[in-house]
Amino acid sequence: MTQTHGMTAAAEVWRVSEDETRLALAEAIYGGNESLRLASSSLSLSTGEGLAGAVLARRVPVFLEEFDDESFERAVPARADGVAAVLGLPVFDQAKLTHVVLFMFRGGPDAVGAVELWAGRRGRFELGLTEAYYAGLERFGKVSRHVNFPMGSGLPGMIWQTAMPRVLTGVGRSREFLRSSGAESAGLTNGFGYPVIERNELKAVMLWLSSSESPLARVQEVWRPGEDGWKRVQCASEQGIEIIEADEVIERCVAERAPILAEKPGCSGVAALPVMIHENVRAVGVIAW
Amino acid sequence: MTDRYVEIVNLVKAYPNPLGDAIRVVDGFNLTVRKGEVIGVIGHSGCGKSTVLTMVAGLNDITSGDVVVDGKVTDGPGPDRAVVFQAPCLLPWMTAFGNVMLGVKRVYPHGTKQQRKDICEYYLSLVGLADAMHKYPREMSGGMQQRVGIARAIALKPKMLLLDEPFGRLDSLTRMDLQEVILGILDREKITTMVITHDVDEAVYMSDRICMMTNGPRARVGQVLEIPFERPRIRREVLEHELYYDLRGCLIDFLEKFDKHKHPDENAPDCKPEPEPSSEAGSLAPSFGVYTDDALSGSPLTLAEIGGGA
Numbered sequence A: 001m002t003q004t005h006g007m008t009a010a011a012e013v014w015r016v017s018e019d020e021t022r023l024a025l026a027e028a029i030y031g032g033n034e035s036l037r038l039a040s041s042s043l044s045l046s047t048g049e050g051l052a053g054a055v056l057a058r059r060v061p062v063f064l065e066e067f068d069d070e071s072f073e074r075a076v077p078a079r080a081d082g083v084a085a086v087l088g089l090p091v092f093d094q095a096k097l098t099h100v101v102l103f104m105f106r107g108g109p110d111a112v113g114a115v116e117l118w119a120g121r122r123g124r125f126e127l128g129l130t131e132a133y134y135a136g137l138e139r140f141g142k143v144s145r146h147v148n149f150p151m152g153s154g155l156p157g158m159i160w161q162t163a164m165p166r167v168l169t170g171v172g173r174s175r176e177f178l179r180s181s182g183a184e185s186a187g188l189t190n191g192f193g194y195p196v197i198e199r200n201e202l203k204a205v206m207l208w209l210s211s212s213e214s215p216l217a218r219v220q221e222v223w224r225p226g227e228d229g230w231k232r233v234q235c236a237s238e239q240g241i242e243i244i245e246a247d248e249v250i251e252r253c254v255a256e257r258a259p260i261l262a263e264k265p266g267c268s269g270v271a272a273l274p275v276m277i278h279e280n281v282r283a284v285g286v287i288a289w
Numbered sequence B: 001m002t003d004r005y006v007e008i009v010n011l012v013k014a015y016p017n018p019l020g021d022a023i024r025v026v027d028g029f030n031l032t033v034r035k036g037e038v039i040g041v042i043g044h045s046g047c048g049k050s051t052v053l054t055m056v057a058g059l060n061d062i063t064s065g066d067v068v069v070d071g072k073v074t075d076g077p078g079p080d081r082a083v084v085f086q087a088p089c090l091l092p093w094m095t096a097f098g099n100v101m102l103g104v105k106r107v108y109p110h111g112t113k114q115q116r117k118d119i120c121e122y123y124l125s126l127v128g129l130a131d132a133m134h135k136y137p138r139e140m141s142g143g144m145q146q147r148v149g150i151a152r153a154i155a156l157k158p159k160m161l162l163l164d165e166p167f168g169r170l171d172s173l174t175r176m177d178l179q180e181v182i183l184g185i186l187d188r189e190k191i192t193t194m195v196i197t198h199d200v201d202e203a204v205y206m207s208d209r210i211c212m213m214t215n216g217p218r219a220r221v222g223q224v225l226e227i228p229f230e231r232p233r234i235r236r237e238v239l240e241h242e243l244y245y246d247l248r249g250c251l252i253d254f255l256e257k258f259d260k261h262k263h264p265d266e267n268a269p270d271c272k273p274e275p276e277p278s279s280e281a282g283s284l285a286p287s288f289g290v291y292t293d294d295a296l297s298g299s300p301l302t303l304a305e306i307g308g309g310a
């Protein structure tokens, strides 16, 4: 199988201590980057320290494009691997911040893709773009900064309304993807969105918009509980990759109420992200790169 | 307060339907407007733009929802909201001056005769009619009549100006003239404005934000585009702005996506699509509240406010 050059370089899950002051690395996938693995192996962080620590302190997703050793404690090995942006994503179990997921993204002249964070606009009934990383999508990014979605509209608005992760195919053509200006011509194909929910409140929506040339994710899925177990209810994948056999990843994710990383044949890594509302794990979003 | 000067909250309009259940033409329209902001409204013909505007004006009964202007829930029409329609509806037996005076008398009942006269003359000259104040409608072109309509609305010193395709019947040169007239007045008077238009360029040129409506029935806000151009606006600078064509493209994309003829329906993802929220989920739209339980229905969601303010 020919492996396309994906934009996702590495992912980590950091577990937050009971008193919400410290972080320990729980899982990681480095896609063969040994120096990053070494630099990370003995690391532990406290509130405010490094990127995961910043997420713990601020309790919101944190995006870094311009990073140094202080803002991202492993800036050197990451940069050596071509990492151009890092995202720290908080995962809440009701009011408690239990995990921080870190994603590292490559850039480069041929990369096309977008990772966006959408959040509430002060005093409005709308979601607006707060931070984003655009590779090869300069015009698309410029316009997106001026777009706002009410509940139920566009991919971010649908995620807000349903409180669920969401997968979208053919973003350039889909009626649900309203910002097609440039999206289709730039080669964006699939979209994946995940709601960050704290104490039953929407805090942010994370979107991944992938191209087939340099996908952020090659498989994206949404799983929900059904009468006889968890079921895949939405999916999209790039040519040349099958659906990921994710059942046991989902099982762990639901049982542990935690984001899970795994390695699977045919891809570098799989991440399962739970959406928790009240007592329930309501859905799991799966991305594989 | 000035950030939420006008609040349109979960506005619904249902018209009776002789063949069955009432038709919800507009269903869950939400919009918050800052003081002095100009909001453009676009959407396909028949989607419900005028319905929203006339409800905000108080001229059309609201089925449910609220319109709050400067902290007060509106109830019926009032001088705090002035409306200009496509056709100016001037009284044919009165001059331009007389038509403007009609409203001025109502809102300045305690002014002296001279004060009222000054006000009428001031606003008529603002719209470029200093030399035509004593003409009758039959002696004026459509564009001039529309100027009278605008002067009449603005002379009321409204908190909100509502324009429903105000230039829809005018040729493009007159239209551009009148855009300048309105923008000039808005720059000076800072009146909070909602303007419906079918013209994408007009929307971009005039608005601070453009509210794109989905198709009816059950129309609501689909997307809101911020127009970052500074005021006062200079047409040439706007046209040459690096974002102009991308912003315009964003509006056209939206309209094309909702063009019934071009898109039968094609938003289903590969696998079984997620069931769309049931019609009851319309009750989600009021937007404030918390996900109440694990069921989808009836679970409005609070939006935590982080970053992105203004």
Ligand SMILES: Nc1ncnc2c1ncn2[C@@H]1O[C@H](COP(=O)(O)OP(=O)(O)OP(=O)(O)O)[C@@H](O)[C@H]1O
Residues within 6 Å of the ligand: B015, B016, B025, B043, B044, B045, B046, B047, B048, B049, B050, B051, B052, B216
């Ligand atoms: N009094 C009424 N009774 C029943 N239906 C009505 C009534 N008034 C309007 N409608 C319907 O409501 C819908 C919205 O009408 P509205 O005039 O608000 O649309 P619009 O967006 O302003 O259209 P246009 O761009 O053509 O002016 C239309 O389908 C219209 O047929």
Ligand SMILES: [Mg+2]
Residues within 6 Å of the ligand: B049, B050, B051, B164
């Ligand atoms: Mg109309």
